[in-house]
Amino acid sequence: MRAMVKDTVWRLASSLFLVQFGLLYTSICLPILVLDRYGTVTDLAYAFGARIIPSVLMAPVAARMLTQWDARKLAAVSSVLMAAVTGVLPFAEDFVVFTLLLAAVGITSSVAVAGRMAVRGRVAAAADPVRVNSIVVGAQRVAMLTAPLAAGTTTSAANVALGFLLEAVLLVASSVLLLRLPVPAPPAADPSGARGPSGLLGAVKTYANIVLRPSLAVGPATLSTYGYMIYLGLRQVLLPLYLIDALGRPVSALGFVYTASAIGGIAGAVAARSLSPRRGFIGVFVWCTVIEAVMFSTLFLKENLVWLLVVFLVSGFLEAAATAIFFVIVQTELGNDEQGVFFSFFVPQCELFIGFGVLLAGAFAGVDLLYSLGGTSLVVLLVPLLLFTLPRRRTAQQT
Known part of the structure; x- marks a missing residue:
């Protein structure tokens, strides 16, 4: 039993590491792509806004979906959809199409993140919450150390599309790891009686x-x-x-x-x-x-x-x-x-x-x-x- 819990924790941490690595990698690629293709800082601001604002507006919908879906499957499906959009993002020449794709990334990301957080809570509840979160945070900090270094040494305007394709692949891989986690138990009743x-x-x-x-x-x-x-x-x-x-x-x-x-x-x-x-x-x-x-x-x-x-x-x-x-x-x-x-x-x-x-x-x-x-x-x-x-x-x- 202990070995299974340990395997679950590390599988979760690996999944979140892949997500974090890809996100940090493309956070360096995105400004390079926008400034090289469209040329202005204003366009870069619009690009960031196109991703963030839909994810904020999507929050109530994501919260509602989590009460009706298995969090693992919700996170995995939305991550795969996000991967599909991210993969085609650098091939959008028109800025309007580009911003619409970024909005789609924001929407799918909002649902995926909410699902991953719910899974993380279930895994922590089944193990030691402090240990689980220290492992996950450590994995994410390793990504913070390695992803910018990798992106900074390999990315240029000529090959920036590869960074987005890399994130797409990592999102799919993280989804596979999530789906291989044990099926979570039904949610326990809230001790406060809240529904x-x-x-x-x-x-x-x-x-x-x-x-x-x-x-x-x-x-x-x-x-x-x-x-x-x-x-x-x-x-x-x-x-x-x-x-x-x-x-x-x-x-x-x-x-x-x-x-x-x-x-x-x-x-x-x-x-x-x-x-x-x-x-x-x-x-x-x-x-x-x-x-x-x-x-x-x-x-x-x-x-x-x-x-x-x-x-x-x-x-x-x-x-x-x-x-x-x-x-x-x-x-x-x-x-x-x-x-x-x-x-x-x-x-x-x-x-x-x-x-x-x-x-x-x-x-x-x-x-x-x-x-x-x-x-x-x-x-x-x-x-x-x-x-x-x-x-x-x-x-x-x-x-």
């Missing part, structure tokens, strides 16, 4: 209730994660400028920075299990977030590439540990139906907040970059956490 959403509006209400429910740690953890997504968007714009203007380094130094972050992430995923204290997972999540925010705030105190690498190494460790713990919090506090609803909304909204961070970065690009990168990171990481953690603590004290 799954009764419609699209019901899915929206369920998600809002999950995030705003004061008795759950999911709410503050979710809002803190949204703040982190804003920070990631800010970082995409401000970090290259910080390297050039503040440190006098070429943009290519980003490779060293993200490598440090990925290495720290792998270590953080491995250590996640031992980072879970007796007082509860939310305490570790809060401390990881606070320390990470403080680390980033030191960037405006010290103009040094070595220190920047240290900050990203440590923050990568903390972010991976916090990510593993975040999933444990969701999986232990929510029933199966609620998990499906939650992740259907949560994942596309994370992409939306990253986009908001990119837009927000424009307001800070003209300010001293030391204060922009360090100070805004501190604010967007800590404010959401404080706003939702403090009221929750007061509610707990009153009860």
Whole structure:
């Protein structure tokens, strides 16, 4: 029995590694393709929007589908459909057709991600949630280390189509691994007595209730994660400028920075299990977030590439540990139906907040970059956490 559970966990982790590797690979290919073929940054913005917005709008539908379909089959079928669209994407010459295909990718991705998250929750429930999530997060951090390196050394405008074909193949392979997982048991009854959403509006209400429910740690953890997504968007714009203007380094130094972050992430995923204290997972999540925010705030105190690498190494460790713990919090506090609803909304909204961070970065690009990168990171990481953690603590004290 233990061997079967172990095999299931590693098969799930391998499936998610393939998905993450392909996604990160084409995240480098997409700007190359758009800028080479269509030529403007505006077109690139439209391309990103065409993928993200439909996935956000699709969230209630994906949540509803999860209550009616086997999550494995739903994730596998939608991943295969996504693979088919991704494979033909680079061969669309007309930009309108290209954006419509990206919208189709966003729609199928929304359903596929929700299905994978539901499967992940079932596997974690059947095993040790901390161990399962530390393995999965570790596999994804390995992809974060290897995929950009592979794409950066092999991709050019001449062969960029191969990157999309690679993602298509990896999506199909990940679907095969998902379908080979043991058939999940029927969802256990929600301990709170709540039932799954009764419609699209019901899915929206369920998600809002999950995030705003004061008795759950999911709410503050979710809002803190949204703040982190804003920070990631800010970082995409401000970090290259910080390297050039503040440190006098070429943009290519980003490779060293993200490598440090990925290495720290792998270590953080491995250590996640031992980072879970007796007082509860939310305490570790809060401390990881606070320390990470403080680390980033030191960037405006010290103009040094070595220190920047240290900050990203440590923050990568903390972010991976916090990510593993975040999933444990969701999986232990929510029933199966609620998990499906939650992740259907949560994942596309994370992409939306990253986009908001990119837009927000424009307001800070003209300010001293030391204060922009360090100070805004501190604010967007800590404010959401404080706003939702403090009221929750007061509610707990009153009860």
